[in-house]
Amino acid sequence: MLSRVANSLYWMSRYLERAEHTIRVMDVNLVLMLDQTPAYGEKRWKRLLRSLRIDDIDPIPDDPQEITTKLFFDRNSLYSIISMLASARDNARQVRNQLSSEVWEQVNSLYLRVNSLKSDDIWGGHSHQQFRAIIEGIQLFHGISDATMRHDEGWHFLQVGRYIERANATIALLEAYYANDEVEIQNNHHYLDWVGLLKSRTAFEAYCQVYTADLRPDRIAGFLLLNPEFPHSLRFATDQLQQALSTIADLTNARKGLQIERVAGRLHALVAYAQIEEILEENLISFLQRTQQQCAQLNSLLHEVYFQPPIEAILPN
Amino acid sequence: MPLTNVAHPPNEHASFDSYELGSAYDEMFAAPGTPREHYAALYQRLRQLPRSDLERRAQAAELSFLNQGITFTVYGNEQGTERIIPHDLLPRIIPGSEWDVIEKGLAQRISALNLFLKDIYHDGRILTAGVVPRALIYSCRHFRREMRGVRVPHDVYVSVVGTDLIRLPDGRFAVLEDNLRVPSGVSYMLANRQVLRHVFPQLFHNYGVRPIDHYGQMLLATLRRLAPHNRPDPTIVLLTPGVFNSAYFEHTFLARQMGVELVEGRDLLVHDDVVYMRTTAGLQRVDVIYRRVDDDFIDPLVFRPDSVLGVAGLFNAYRAGNVALANAIGTGIADDKALYAYVPEIIRYYLGEEPILPNVETYLLNNESHCKYVLENLDKLVVKAVGESGGYGMLIGPHATKAEIEQFRRQILAEPRNYIAQPTLALSSAPCFIDGNIEARHIDLRPYVLFSGEVNLVPGGLTRVALRKGSLVVNSSQGGGSKDTWVVD
Numbered sequence: 146m147l148s149r150v151a152n153s154l155y156w157m158s159r160y161l162e163r164a165e166h167t168i169r170v171m172d173v174n175l176v177l178m179l180d181q182t183p184a185y186g187e188k189r190w191k192r193l194l195r196s197l198r199i200d201d202i203d204p205i206p207d208d209p210q211e212i213t214t215k216l217f218f219d220r221n222s223l224y225s226i227i228s229m230l231a232s233a234r235d236n237a238r239q240v241r242n243q244l245s246s247e248v249w250e251q252v253n254s255l256y257l258r259v260n261s262l263k264s265d266d267i268w269g270g271h272s273h274q275q276f277r278a279i280i281e282g283i284q285l286f287h288g289i290s291d292a293t294m295r296h297d298e299g300w301h302f303l304q305v306g307r308y309i310e311r312a313n314a315t316i317a318l319l320e321a322y323y324a325n326d327e328v329e330i331q332n333n334h335h336y337l338d339w340v341g342l343l344k345s346r347t348a349f350e351a352y353c354q355v356y357t358a359d360l361r362p363d364r365i366a367g368f369l370l371l372n373p374e375f376p377h378s379l380r381f382a383t384d385q386l387q388q389a390l391s392t393i394a395d396l397t398n399a400r401k402g403l404q405i406e407r408v409a410g411r412l413h414a415l416v417a418y419a420q421i422e423e424i425l426e427e428n429l430i431s432f433l434q435r436t437q438q439q440c441a442q443l444n445s446l447l448h449e450v451y452f453q454p455p456i457e458a459i460l461p462n
Numbered sequence: 463m464p465l466t467n468v469a470h471p472p473n474e475h476a477s478f479d480s481y482e483l484g485s486a487y488d489e490m491f492a493a494p495g496t497p498r499e500h501y502a503a504l505y506q507r508l509r510q511l512p513r514s515d516l517e518r519r520a521q522a523a524e525l526s527f528l529n530q531g532i533t534f535t536v537y538g539n540e541q542g543t544e545r546i547i548p549h550d551l552l553p554r555i556i557p558g559s560e561w562d563v564i565e566k567g568l569a570q571r572i573s574a575l576n577l578f579l580k581d582i583y584h585d586g587r588i589l590t591a592g593v594v595p596r597a598l599i600y601s602c603r604h605f606r607r608e609m610r611g612v613r614v615p616h617d618v619y620v621s622v623v624g625t626d627l628i629r630l631p632d633g634r635f636a637v638l639e640d641n642l643r644v645p646s647g648v649s650y651m652l653a654n655r656q657v658l659r660h661v662f663p664q665l666f667h668n669y670g671v672r673p674i675d676h677y678g679q680m681l682l683a684t685l686r687r688l689a690p691h692n693r694p695d696p697t698i699v700l701l702t703p704g705v706f707n708s709a710y711f712e713h714t715f716l717a718r719q720m721g722v723e724l725v726e727g728r729d730l731l732v733h734d735d736v737v738y739m740r741t742t743a744g745l746q747r748v749d750v751i752y753r754r755v756d757d758d759f760i761d762p763l764v765f766r767p768d769s770v771l772g773v774a775g776l777f778n779a780y781r782a783g784n785v786a787l788a789n790a791i792g793t794g795i796a797d798d799k800a801l802y803a804y805v806p807e808i809i810r811y812y813l814g815e816e817p818i819l820p821n822v823e824t825y826l827l828n829n830e831s832h833c834k835y836v837l838e839n840l841d842k843l844v845v846k847a848v849g850e851s852g853g854y855g856m857l858i859g860p861h862a863t864k865a866e867i868e869q870f871r872r873q874i875l876a877e878p879r880n881y882i883a884q885p886t887l888a889l890s891s892a893p894c895f896i897d898g899n900i901e902a903r904h905i906d907l908r909p910y911v912l913f914s915g916e917v918n919l920v921p922g923g924l925t926r927v928a929l930r931k932g933s934l935v936v937n938s939s940q941g942g943g944s945k946d947t948w949v950v951d
Contacts, residue, residue, distance in 0.1 A: 147729050148740040238705050241714040242724045298742065397743035451742040459745050460733055 146298045146397075150240045152452035154299050157236035157252070158306030164229040165283040166314045166345075167197060171216060172276040173344045177337055178209060189338075196321035196345075199224055213272070214264045226279070230256045245293040248286065255282040298396045304389040305447070309440055312382035315369055316437045318345055323366065323429050339365055346377040366429060367421030379436065380416050386443070387413040393451075400458070401450045408446060412439040476513045478900050486888035487629050488902060489554060500557045500950055504893075507665055508552075513898050519661045520551045520895060526657045532650070532711060547650055548943030551895040553658060554905060554925040558672070558951040561921055564627065564635055567819030568909060569917040572623050574809040575642065575796045576913060579619035581812075582795060583609045593811050594804050601879055602801065602848075604643075604794025606757065608764055612781050614790045615690045616915060621788035622681070622752075623911040624648070624924075627819070629890035636820045638887075638906065640802065642793040644754050647944075648910045649712035651924040652677060652719075654946040671948040674920040678719030680912055681752075685720075687914040688786040689749045696749035699725045699739060703755050703771045713754055727755070732775030735782040750786045757791050799848040799882050800826055823885055827878040836883040837874065840867045843883045845874070860886055889934055894927060894945070904928045906936050907947065921949035 174193050178186060190205050190212060201222070206212050219225040223232075234256040241249055259279060267275045287307070294300050322342050339360045343349040346369055355372070356364050372378040390409045394402030415436060424432045449455070483491060490501040497505040508516075527546045556564075581588050582599060589596045599605055624645030626638045655674055659666050682698070689696035702713040704726050717724035729739050730748065738745035753760060759769040764777040779785045795801065803824040806817045825832040825843070836843060840859050847855030857870045874881050891902040909923030925947045926936035936942040 146742050147723055147725060148742055149726065149729050151742045235705075238710075242717040393742070397741075399743055454740070454744075456731070459740065461745065 146243075146302075148452050148454070150243055150299065151302045152448075153236040153239045154243070154302040155306040155447065155452070157233045157240075158303040159310040160229045160233040160236070161252075161283050161286060162307045162310035163224070163314070164226055164233070165280055166311075167216065167224070167229070168226060168276045168279055169347070170196065170318075170345045171213060172273060173341050175209065175213065175272055177341045180337055192321045195324075196318045197224065198317055210264075210268050213267065217262075217267055218264065227259060230259050240299075243299050245290070247293045248290045251282070251286050251289050255279070255286070258282070298393055301389040301393050301396075304385060305393070308382040308385040308389070309443060311377065312379055312386065312440050313437065315346060315377060315379045315382065316433050316440070318342065319366060319369060320430060320433050320437075323362075323433075336360060342369075348375060348377055351375050363421060363425055366425065370424070371416065371419060371421060373417075383409075383413045383416045390443075397451070399450055401446075405443070405446050405450055408439065408443055412436065412443065415439070474513055475509055475511060476516055476895065476898060476900050480899055481893065481902050483902065484888070484891070485631060486904065487631050487633050487890040489629070489890055489892040489905070500555050503668060504553070504555065504665065507662075508893075508900060516551065516895060517898065523549070523551060523657050523661050526660065527653070532653045548929060549650075549654060549657075550903075550927050550929070550943055550945040551658075551661065552893050552900070553662070553946045553948045554892050554907075555669070555948045555950055556907075556922075558921075558949055560635070561672075561949045563818065564909065565919060565921070567635075567637075567817070568623075568625055568911050568919060570809060570813065570815060570818050571625070571637065571640070571805065572620060572911050572913050572917060574812045575623075575640065575805070576617075576619050577812040578808050579790070579793060579796055580614075580617050583792065584611065588808070588811055591811070593807050594801070598798075598800060598804075598879075599795060602795050602798045604757070604792065604798060606792030606795075608777065609790070609792040613783060614780075615688050615783065615786040618688055618786075618788075618914055619790040620793050620796070621684055621688065621913055623913065624908045625911060627907045627909070627923075628822070628887060629907075631888055631890075634820065635907075636822050637805070638822055639799075640797040640805070641908075642789060642797040644756060644789070645908075645910065646709045646712055646754070647908060647924045648677065649715040650944050651910070651922065651947070652715075654924075654944060655922075658946040666948075669948060669950045671950055672921040674922045677910070677920045678716065680918050680920065681716065682720040682722070684912040684914040684918065685722075685750045685752055685786075685788055688788060690783050690786050693749050697739075697747060698722045698750040698752065699730075699748055701725055701727070701730070701751050701753040701755055703727075703759070707754075709754065716752075722752075727771050727773050730773040730776070732773060732779050735775075735779045735784055737773070737776060737779045737785045748785060750788065752788045757794065760787075760791065799846055800828075800879065803882065822887060825883040827874050827881045827883065832883075833874070833878060837871060840871060842886065844886050845870055845881055845883045847880055848882060858886065887934070889928070889936075892925075892927070892945075894929070896929070901931070903931070904934050904936070905945075922947040 170193055174189060177189070186209065187205060190209075194200070194202055194205070202212065202215060206215070215222075215225070217226045220228055222228060234252050237244060237249055237252040262275065265271075290300065290303060322338075339362065340349060342365060343352050348369060352365065352368050355368065368375065368378065370379045373380050373384065375381055387409045391406050394406050419432070481491075483494060490497055490505065492498050524546065527549065532547060578588065588594050589599065620642045622645060624641040624647065626641070627635045628638050630636050652674065685698045686696060698720070700713055700717045700720070700722055702710060702724055704710070707713070713724055723739065725739055731738055731740065731745070737748040737751070739748050755771050758766045760772040761774065761777040762769045762772055763774050765772070776785070777791070780787055780791070802821065803826055806821055809815060809817045825836050827833045827836060836845070840857070841862070843859045845857040845859070857866060859867065889904040889906055892905045893900050894903045896903070905925050905927050907923050907925050909919055912918040925945045927943045927945055928934055928936045929943045
């Protein structure tokens with residue numbers, strides 16, 4: 146597979162995953178807002194922006210419609226919904242001949258639909274419905290690519306993009322929620338906030354099935370980090386990453402594929418053999434940062450080995 | 463576009479009342495109300511179908527084009543507007559016996575032009591013999607002196623050719639233009655067929671239309687035969703300028719049809735005169751490049767240095783015989799508009815045969831007697847600049863103002879080599895579904911010929927239509943559309 150093509154598939158998938166996550170946390174936040182005092186609102190938007198690692202919206206507008214509109218429509222920001230869907234589509238166009246027609250049409254029509262929305266369409270009574278439709282559109286992309294593409298190298302690069310982005314999102318979200326006050330981990334009087342955290346990862350119902358509706362911050366952290374069965378947990382993402390990367394290394398036989406497998410394996414082991422009690426005792430934030438650094442290292446290795454290897458590394462001797 | 467909001471009674475059939483028969487050859491009617499034999503079934507069908515039914519079929523066809531994404535991209539605004547290619551609902555029908563003549567004629571022409579290109583870039587026998595003037599070659603903008611003495615794989619210079627044919631008033635087909643560089647449009651030929659088969663299934667079946675769907679396979683086989691050193695299982699790629707090219711849809715389409723990689727210049731690199739593509743598994747050697755990038759842009763070290771679409775070093779790899787290009791570099795010399803006038807002589811010179819498909823009468827302005835005649839008759843002739851295409855640099859005498867004619871007269875006198883003149887041609891007309899009625903519009907025909915030592919072509923081609931009433935311009939940039947072409951037995 147062409148390096149450029151692999152690169153485009155990887156980024157298309159990352160952008161779609163990130164768009165889905167961004168819309169979901171916005172949706173959750175707007176619903177939560179209805180139940181809490183306005184004074185608390187700013188704190189929550191701050192946390193939301195931190196969890197998305199967006200730091201260029203400052204000061205935060207008072208009007209929630211303004212901030213929602215910005216996160217959704219601002220074409221100057223790389224991370225607005227519209228920009229991310231446009232980037233995903235641009236990448237899809239670049240590799241149009243590698244995608245099944247069904248996949249291309251899904252990405253294309255999703256972008257065209259979102260591109261026709263106006264600020265009022267995602268506000269007031271409409272927001273939840275619109276957000277849901279877009280999330281479903283992205284989930285449909287995954288379903289269609291699963292069902293209509295060969296599960297070959299290209300498909301595995303889609304998985305790598307999706308799960309590296311998902312791992313990042315889970316890590317950043319936990320960092321934002323558990324940042325300042327170690328005390329509050331044991332103090333759950335902000336019940337709705339913890340519901341919000343779980344819902345931001347579609348984890349509320351799944352958590353309740355395991356632990357009942359008894360929300361405890363330590364269990365929530367444990368669930369979102371270490372549960373092997375839940376698709377939005379860090380553990381699940383690192384499992385998938387390791388699998389996809391080792392398949393790619395087998396398929397390509399690339400000279401440095403082994404190195405990537407080692408880094409993915411180390412990340413996987415770090416998460417798979419961790420205990421939540423030990424993590425909390427030691428320091429949750431530094432654990433999160435360590436996993437995040439390893440994800441970043443994986444990303445740069447992917448570029449070095451598969452997407453844009455330096456010329457000296459690939460020329461025949 | 464066939465659809466407008468003209469109100470008609472629901473069950474009325476589409477009317478032929480405004481079908482005008484002019485001096486041009488009409489594909490459907492031999493005389494008013496009398497269809498030619500091969501059009502009779504379509505004519506009957508059109509007289510049975512209610513207009514609303516035709517409109518529904520036109521809408522279905524349009525939707526199908528949209529869904530498949532067969533669109534032009536109009537860039538320039540941030541939304542990236544995409545438009546579907548205008549197309550007409552009614553097929554253009556060619557009897558098999560006529561097609562067989564076209565096929566023989568095209569095979570003859572491409573064989574001769576290929577020999578001509580080899581000769582020009584090697585011994586120049588035809589120049590020594592005085593059949594084609596030397597000055598004509600060396601003054602051509604598309605002559606590439608870098609190609610002198612270069613052995614191209616299997617001596618194949620032109621692998622893919624799109625030849626524009628028109629039908630003369632007497633019913634014969636004639637060649638209007640050869641496109642030997644990077645002809646496009648074949649994807650529309652294939653897409654038109656896919657769509658129309660669904661629109662008129664019964665009619666299609668009854669007519670016994672000759673199939674064209676194996677074009678992709680034939681193109682692949684053609685490219686495979688070009689592989690240098692007869693390397694088994696060669697790697698073939700399609701080189702595109704990228705997503706911003708207006709034919710990008712066609713490039714992705716053909717790559718998918720053939721199952722080959724679609725690459726851009728930045729995906730390729732040349733090392734020790736061997737071309738590689740950068741893959742996730744490291745470098746992979748490339749043997750054949752079906753390039754959809756013009757000569758000028760293909761290698762910044764040899765041609766335009768500001769090109770970012772090409773591959774540095776590609777020409778050296780080509781000269782070393784390590785990669786095949788389809789088409790070869792420098793083929794534009796043979797579709798120069800002044801050289802065109804010599805093609806019948808070229809066919810006689812190399813093949814010792816009479817040309818099967820005639821040329822359109824052409825006056826060369828560096829020939830004294832021609833020039834005198836043309837200057838006296840500028841108001842009746844079409845004058846074309848030899849290096850231009852797409853309808854630019856053209857004078858259509860009967861439609862031109864005095865000032866325009868005088869301006870061309872000055873330009874011709876200043877640089878006669880730069881111009882040719884032809885009689886104003888009446889392109890044949892064919893029925894089209896326009897605003898709920900059947901009307902006559904002018905058409906041409908571009909079949910796609912594949913050459914790899916042997917000649918292959920699918921029966922049919924792209925029929926281009928001048929959708930504006932009375933217009934003779936079929937270019938899609940100037941209001942032209944296309945329609946499916948049926949070769950029937």
